[in-house]
Amino acid sequence: AAAAALLCLSAVPSLAQSSACDPGETVIKFSFVTNATKHPKGIAAQLFADRVNKEMNGKVCVELYPNSTLYNDDQVLEAMLQGDVQMAAPSLSKFEAFTKKFRIFDLPFMFKNIAAVDEFQNSAAGQKMKGSMERRGLKGLEFWHSGMKQFSANKPLLLPSDAKGLKFRVQPSDVLVAMIQAIGGSPQPMAFSEVYGALQTGVVDGQENTWSNIYGKKFYEVQDGITETNHGVLDYLVVTSSDFWDGLPDDVRAELTKILHQVTVERNAAVTEVEAKNRQNILDAGATIRELTPVQRQAWVDAMKPVWSKFVKDVGQDNIDAAQAINA
Ligand code: LMR
Numbered sequence: 001a002a003a004a005a006l007l008c009l010s011a012v013p014s015l016a017q018s019s020a021c022d023p024g025e026t027v028i029k030f031s032f033v034t035n036a037t038k039h040p041k042g043i044a045a046q047l048f049a050d051r052v053n054k055e056m057n058g059k060v061c062v063e064l065y066p067n068s069t070l071y072n073d074d075q076v077l078e079a080m081l082q083g084d085v086q087m088a089a090p091s092l093s094k095f096e097a098f099t100k101k102f103r104i105f106d107l108p109f110m111f112k113n114i115a116a117v118d119e120f121q122n123s124a125a126g127q128k129m130k131g132s133m134e135r136r137g138l139k140g141l142e143f144w145h146s147g148m149k150q151f152s153a154n155k156p157l158l159l160p161s162d163a164k165g166l167k168f169r170v171q172p173s174d175v176l177v178a179m180i181q182a183i184g185g186s187p188q189p190m191a192f193s194e195v196y197g198a199l200q201t202g203v204v205d206g207q208e209n210t211w212s213n214i215y216g217k218k219f220y221e222v223q224d225g226i227t228e229t230n231h232g233v234l235d236y237l238v239v240t241s242s243d244f245w246d247g248l249p250d251d252v253r254a255e256l257t258k259i260l261h262q263v264t265v266e267r268n269a270a271v272t273e274v275e276a277k278n279r280q281n282i283l284d285a286g287a288t289i290r291e292l293t294p295v296q297r298q299a300w301v302d303a304m305k306p307v308w309s310k311f312v313k314d315v316g317q318d319n320i321d322a323a324q325a326i327n328a
Pocket residue numbers: 033034073090091146171191192209213234
């Protein structure tokens with residue numbers, strides 16, 4: 001492959017692919033839904049592709065398909081099991097059909113920041129979670145971070161009661177559905193690529209996401225403002241199929257594992273900076289960001305935290321206790 005990462009922007013990926021990789025190279029199609037240049041996930045994917053294409057030239061070639069050009073998150077895991085795509089990094093909320101263990105990451109106010117998420121994931125219990133889908137044919141390789149989620153809507157949101165009766169797009173996660181219901185809203189699970197249009201046309205009134213996604217997909221253009229709630233976490237699992245991964249020659253798998261781990265450590269350490277930059281980009285674009293007083297924020301905590309009790313069995317009280325100990 002060429003030394004530079006192969007960024008396939010073509011609407012016809014099979015055509016883009018035919019010219020991208022050298023004959024004889026193992027092709028890794030890496031599909032994701034965000035942009036590739038200003039988003040924590042895209043930047044990490046680009047670095048991984050650059051390094052593999054340079055350091056493993058002749059053996060392996062990574063093709064990136066950003067912005068849902070190849071698959072949406074609701075299709076990519078099935079496509080992976082079919083062998084149509086080899087790597088992806090869906091958010092942990094998108095593994096509902098494969099494991100309930102990741103629900104802990106969706107529970108509102110479970111982690112105070114991304115550093116706490118990182119510490120939890122690096123514990124023995126957290127590392128074990130990467131393997132929770134192996135019997136279903138998926139192999140978790142590394143957790144990639146993004147950031148804390150914020151709420152936005154077509155009207156100002158300062159208290160949870162402001163959200164009453166509004167429709168909110170959520171990722172397809174039972175925890176997120178319950179969380180929106182807890183504030184009296186109507187949850188609408190929807191693919192990421194459809195959110196802008198749904199906000200614009202009023203199919204939904206609001207949404208929750210990171211600064212990087214709100215900026216990356218310009219949600220701020222079609223919302224009244226963004227409320228800095230930091231109420232939840234958006235984090236990813238870099239995933240492959242066990243069939244593909246186990247079928248690689250040992251030395252190739254070892255080198256890919258090493259490069260991916262180095263990229264993970266480097267980029268996870270930088271996500272807070274990327275998120276802060278995208279928060280500033282939103283302000284620079286003229287959008288309104290509302291900060292909450294401690295009393296207002298506590299009202300969101302009081303409204304949403306009761307959701308935990310519904311999911312204790314899925315996530316384990318021991319894991320909740322471990323997460324809370326890290327926050328303390
Ligand atoms: C979403 O669907 O809102 C996110 O999972 C998108 C992403 O991958 O950041």
